[in-house]
Amino acid sequence: xxxxxxxxxxxxxxxxxxxxxxxxxxxxxxxxxxxxxxxxxxxxxxxxxxxxxxxxxxxxxxxxxxxxxxxxxxxxxxxxxxxxxxxxxxxxxxxxxxxxxxxxxxxxxxxxxxxxxxxxxxxxxxxxxxxxxxxxxxxxxxxxxxxxxxxxxxxxxxxxxxxxxxxxxxxxxxxxxxxxxxxxxxxxxxxxxxxxxxxxxxxxxxxxxxxxxxxxxxxxxxxxxxxxxxxxxxxxxxxxxxxxxxxxxxxxxxxxxxxxxxxxxxxx
Numbered sequence: 001x002x003x004x005x006x007x008x009x010x011x012x013x014x015x016x017x018x019x020x021x022x023x024x025x026x027x028x029x030x031x032x033x034x035x036x037x038x039x040x041x042x043x044x045x046x047x048x049x050x051x052x053x054x055x056x057x058x059x060x061x062x063x064x065x066x067x068x069x070x071x072x073x074x075x076x077x078x079x080x081x082x083x084x085x086x087x088x089x090x091x092x093x094x095x096x097x098x099x100x101x102x103x104x105x106x107x108x109x110x111x112x113x114x115x116x117x118x119x120x121x122x123x124x125x126x127x128x129x130x131x132x133x134x135x136x137x138x139x140x141x142x143x144x145x146x147x148x149x150x151x152x153x154x155x156x157x158x159x160x161x162x163x164x165x166x167x168x169x170x171x172x173x174x175x176x177x178x179x180x181x182x183x184x185x186x187x188x189x190x191x192x193x194x195x196x197x198x199x200x201x202x203x204x205x206x207x208x209x210x211x212x213x214x215x216x217x218x219x220x221x222x223x224x225x226x227x228x229x230x231x232x233x234x235x236x237x238x239x240x241x242x243x244x245x246x247x248x249x250x251x252x253x254x255x256x257x258x259x260x261x262x263x264x265x266x267x268x
Contacts, residue, residue, distance in 0.1 A: 001037070002170040002257075003027065003134065005050050008043040016042035018170055031133065032117060032221035047091045050136050050171035051115050054222035056083040057213055058140060058159060062228025063201045069236040078204045078212050081155040083140075083165050083226070091168035094264040095141055097245060098161050103143035106243045109229035110187040110195050110251040112180060113138035113167060114206055116223040120214045128210035131219070134173040135180055137251045137259040139166045139187075140226050141243075144235050162266075166251075167224070168259045177255055181205045184254040185230060190247055195232035202228060 002018040016024035017037050024042040029035030060079035061067045067074055089095060097106050117133025140159065147158025177183070181202055187195040204212065209225055234241035243249065247263040 001173045001176070003031070003050055003173065004044070004170050005048040005052075006042060006044040007046040007048065009045050013048065014042055016044065047169055049088050049090050049167040050169070051167060051222065051224060053085055053088065053224040054220045056085065056087065056165060056224045056226065058083055058155075058226040059204070059209060059228045060155065062203050063197070063230045064203055065197070065201060065231040066229060066233070066236075067203070069231045069233075074203060078209055080213070081159055083156070083160045086162050087160045087165035089163040089166040089261060091166065091259055092261065093166075094163065094262045095139070095166065095243065095249070096161070096163045096264055096266040097243065098143060099266040099268055101146075101161070103145050103158075103161075104242065105144040105235075105240075107142045107144050107234045108187050108189060108194065108243060108249050109140040109142060109233055110185050110253070111138040111140045111226045111229050112183065112185060112199050112206075112253055114180065114209070114225040114227060115171060116210075116219045116221060116225070117174070118221055120210065120219040121217065123210055123214040125207035125211040128207035129174060129180075131210060131214075132174045132206075133221070134171045135177050135253075135256060136167050136171045137169070137253045137256050138224075138226050139249065139251050139259065139261065140229060141165065165226075166259055166261045169257050172256050183256075184252075186252045187232065188250040188252065189241070189243075194234070194241070195230050197230035197232070199227070201230060
């Protein structure tokens, strides 16, 4: 099932299942509890991010070729950082380049996002995927100047500005993606493909990440795990490529779809 969140003509929020003909059927209930698909067509005016995360856990340097392009050692354990819920952005809404806490080195990162569907603690990898509700596209937008040199050695400042975590356009339930580590993934910037790889290159696959992150730690339903980005980021290019006002960036993942956002300067 491909699940969307949306606004209707009255401004109400709803959930629905996207149909092959482009329509959507309303969903009633709780995605993390009991819910049912109705036969009522949803009045979709605007797509929202398909999930309101309870937490956003990001993984750095999780693709082998990306580690190589940044001249970084292969990590022994997953590198964890966090983004705040304020960073979530809807499909088609703008990514805002910070102007108050200024950055002129904002980068794109296509990522597979994993949504935890039920409480998980000390989960073994062989049972990990049973805790997944579904998958969506994410753009782990990163202000490299704040991430690398102005954040006090921590990545969070450069990763969690408003709008720095677009999600969408749909949440594909886990039954439709039995192997999340076999998906094509790419970033397209202004019509040019910048990243084009496969989630099979992850150093720590999705089950390994869930096992690690749930160790002595409860992952609540609605937790979003950003699983890392492949090579081709703007920071590693020569010359470097930074997002600019007026750009358009798209994340595309096989079996999920395309997440597109324009780039704008934050209003002064």
